[in-house]
Amino acid sequence: MNIFVALKQTFDTEEKIVVENGAVKEDGVRFVLNPYDEYAVEEAIKLRDEFGGQVTVVTIGPDRAQEALRTALAMGADDAVHISDESLFGDEFTVSNVLASYFKGKEFDIILTGNQAVDSGSGQTAVRLAELLNIAHISTITKLEISGTDVVAHRDAEGDLEVVGAKLPVLVTCQQGLNDPRYPSLIGIRKANKKPLDTPAAGDLGVDGASIGAKATVQETFLPAAKAAGRILDGDNAGRVQELVNLLQNEAKVL
Amino acid sequence: MNFDLTQDQMMIKNMVRDFAEAEILPEAEHVDKTGEFPLDTFKKMGELGFLGLPISEEYGGAGGDTISYALAVEEVGRASGSHGLSYAAAVSLGCSPFYYFGTEEQKQQWLKPLAEGKILGAFGLTESNAGSDAGGTQTTAVLDGNEWVINGSKCFITNVTYAGVCVVTAVTDKSKGTKGITSFIIPTDTPGFRTATPYDKLGLKGSNTAEIIMEDVRVPKENILGSLDNGFKQFMITLDGGRISIGALSVGIAQAAYEAALKYSQERMQFGQSISKFQAIQFKLADMAMNIELARTAVHKAAWLKDQGRPFTKEGAIAKLFASEICMRACDQAVQIHGGYGYMKEYPVERFFRDAKLMEIGEGTSEIQRIVIARQIGC
Numbered sequence: 001m002n003i004f005v006a007l008k009q010t011f012d013t014e015e016k017i018v019v020e021n022g023a024v025k026e027d028g029v030r031f032v033l034n035p036y037d038e039y040a041v042e043e044a045i046k047l048r049d050e051f052g053g054q055v056t057v058v059t060i061g062p063d064r065a066q067e068a069l070r071t072a073l074a075m076g077a078d079d080a081v082h083i084s085d086e087s088l089f090g091d092e093f094t095v096s097n098v099l100a101s102y103f104k105g106k107e108f109d110i111i112l113t114g115n116q117a118v119d120s121g122s123g124q125t126a127v128r129l130a131e132l133l134n135i136a137h138i139s140t141i142t143k144l145e146i147s148g149t150d151v152v153a154h155r156d157a158e159g160d161l162e163v164v165g166a167k168l169p170v171l172v173t174c175q176q177g178l179n180d181p182r183y184p185s186l187i188g189i190r191k192a193n194k195k196p197l198d199t200p201a202a203g204d205l206g207v208d209g210a211s212i213g214a215k216a217t218v219q220e221t222f223l224p225a226a227k228a229a230g231r232i233l234d235g236d237n238a239g240r241v242q243e244l245v246n247l248l249q250n251e252a253k254v255l
Numbered sequence: 256m257n258f259d260l261t262q263d264q265m266m267i268k269n270m271v272r273d274f275a276e277a278e279i280l281p282e283a284e285h286v287d288k289t290g291e292f293p294l295d296t297f298k299k300m301g302e303l304g305f306l307g308l309p310i311s312e313e314y315g316g317a318g319g320d321t322i323s324y325a326l327a328v329e330e331v332g333r334a335s336g337s338h339g340l341s342y343a344a345a346v347s348l349g350c351s352p353f354y355y356f357g358t359e360e361q362k363q364q365w366l367k368p369l370a371e372g373k374i375l376g377a378f379g380l381t382e383s384n385a386g387s388d389a390g391g392t393q394t395t396a397v398l399d400g401n402e403w404v405i406n407g408s409k410c411f412i413t414n415v416t417y418a419g420v421c422v423v424t425a426v427t428d429k430s431k432g433t434k435g436i437t438s439f440i441i442p443t444d445t446p447g448f449r450t451a452t453p454y455d456k457l458g459l460k461g462s463n464t465a466e467i468i469m470e471d472v473r474v475p476k477e478n479i480l481g482s483l484d485n486g487f488k489q490f491m492i493t494l495d496g497g498r499i500s501i502g503a504l505s506v507g508i509a510q511a512a513y514e515a516a517l518k519y520s521q522e523r524m525q526f527g528q529s530i531s532k533f534q535a536i537q538f539k540l541a542d543m544a545m546n547i548e549l550a551r552t553a554v555h556k557a558a559w560l561k562d563q564g565r566p567f568t569k570e571g572a573i574a575k576l577f578a579s580e581i582c583m584r585a586c587d588q589a590v591q592i593h594g595g596y597g598y599m600k601e602y603p604v605e606r607f608f609r610d611a612k613l614m615e616i617g618e619g620t621s622e623i624q625r626i627v628i629a630r631q632i633g634c
């Protein structure tokens with residue numbers, strides 16, 4: 001089985017976020033393999049162990065993004081592709097088009113990704129990719145079964161469960177609950193760091209960055225306003241209820 | 256000069272931190288309270304390559320360098336001192352003697368399963384009458400035909416209740432003094448070899464420590480580690496390396512104490528403000544941050560020297576001595592910053608405080624480290 005995982009290196013959400021000059025400060029911050037992509041890598045490895053074949057992980061991103069690829073290799077992926085050509089960086093539109101050009105002409109049975117990246121949180125790139133490749137996709141899966149070319153997946157549909165069928169080749173996006181990602185082993189880390197990465201440039205992919213430039217622009221980046229302290233109302237219960245309703249109506253304007 | 260970690264080192268540190276936070280931290284309090292040895296966690300650590308981290312791949316290790324190993328010990332120790340000590344001992348005292356001095360056959364037979372985490376190893380040097388003066392060993396080994404017959408006892412031996420193999424020093428030729436000491440490889444299921452009930456300790460309660468009693472323990476002639484009469488030299492070298500790991504463990508425990516104290520100081524309100532606003536508290540935290548930074552740098556430098564194949568006896572002793580003493584001080588001050596709450600088991604600093612003390616005792620007391628340094632600087 002030809003198994004691919006498209007993954008992203010993201011900001012560790014446990015890091016304290018500092019905004020400086022309109023951008024999130026990256027200095028001294030830890031970057032990780034997007035947590036949802038860990039489910040995708042784990043599932044890919046399990047599929048390979050069950051059906052044989054190869055797991056190839058692909059990312060688009062700056063130099064540091066290779067660490068995320070190497071984490072996936074250390075978990076057990078076979079090969080890694082790092083598209084680090086800056087002319088191909090952009091938004092979800094750009095990235096899905098770059099990935100589509102990478103996959104065109106490749107033999108693939110299944111592409112797995114995370115349900116969303118924890119940094120941008122848009123959840124668009126993967127489903128756009130499926131659309132561009134003209135294949136079926138099943139998003140937010142919590143269970144995956146493949147027999148022959150038949151695919152059955154459970155999806156997390158806003159708290160409900162939806163069982164969806166499709167045929168290979170397919171693209172799935174992975175959600176928490178699908179599996180329990182393994183730790184990369186220390187031996188795996190050492191081996192992964194010795195492995196050469198495939199690093200195609202725009203030309204190799206037959207894609208021109210200018211024609212797929214970002215469609216969206218970021219207007220402003222800011223942190224949520226600090227939470228104000230709560231207020232305790234005085235007086236008897238009847239008075240406090242009145243005061244509360246008054247505040248909800250006139251101050252908070254939620255009623 | 257370059258203070259950056261390599262990609263290998265960084266990824267190993269991150270992986271160990273993730274593992275320690277998810278798998279070790281949640282049971283740190285439990286093992287402290289019950290004295291249970293976290294065998295299942297050590298099995299997982301073994302499967303992930305922790306126990307052979309600085310051992311080369313041909314003997315089942317991960318082939319990491321000493322810096323990576325120091326980073327790993329620090330991260331494990333930051334989550335739990337008990338796990339940290341047993342981890343450091345499993346590698347520095349369990350694997351290392353085989354790695355440095357074992358014959359090829361001994362490495363295949365013992366180092367491989369140790370590095371792969373299939374069994375734990377222990378190192379029996381200390382005796383009731385031979386601690387700092389470990390050359391004063393009274394355990395004896397006498398050759399009887401093709402077997403050595405070993406008699407004696409060892410005290411305070413880490414992991415030995417759960418070990419598959421133990422390296423033990425014994426006198427083979429009393430007339431030669433320390434040059435008549437030999438290390439023996441003893442499978443722990445050998446008749447006559449037994450361990451007593453584990454000690455009840457001040458801290459590091461989840462780390463197993465027990466006494467060994469050896470009565471007519473017979474091992475084949477070839478169970479000498481390396482060669483005859485080399486035991487003293489071997490354990491001096493083993494302890495040199497072990498000091499780096501105790502230094503790293505000290506940094507880990509100190510880091511945990513510092514993080515807990517910093518957080519608490521920002522939350523605790525007195526006199527209408529958080530206590531972190533008081534300069535007296537800030538100075539304590541600043542001292543902790545400074546000392547930890549210096550201790551970590553000293554540990555990494557000693558580890559780096561070892562990786563370069565350069566002498567590191569002095570730097571290893573300096574790192575261990577400084578790190579263990581600032582660890583004790585950091586834990587003391589962390590309790591102080593917590594006030595009465597710091598004295599209660601509800602807060603982890605109480606445990607850190609008890610765990611820290613061993614750092615100044617194990618693998619050579621602070622006094623012995625000063626003797627080592629004094630000798631190295633030509634006193």
Ligand SMILES: Cc1cc2nc3c(=O)[nH]c(=O)nc-3n(C[C@H](O)[C@H](O)[C@H](O)COP(=O)(O)OP(=O)(O)OC[C@H]3O[C@@H](n4cnc5c(N)ncnc54)[C@H](O)[C@@H]3O)c2cc1C
Pocket residue numbers: 344348378379380381383385386387388410411412413414459464613616617618619620621622623
């Ligand atoms: C939890 C734990 C785990 C341990 N694990 C192991 C293990 O796995 N394997 C092992 O072999 N041992 C182990 N030990 C033993 C440890 O290494 C010894 O306890 C340590 O070396 C000190 O020896 P001692 O306890 O006999 O103290 P002593 O040597 O009796 O020292 C008592 C005091 O005298 C001081 N002193 C001694 N000699 C001098 C001197 N020349 N000059 C100045 N002061 C001196 C010491 O510094 C100390 O303050 C462990 C100990 C503990 C507590």
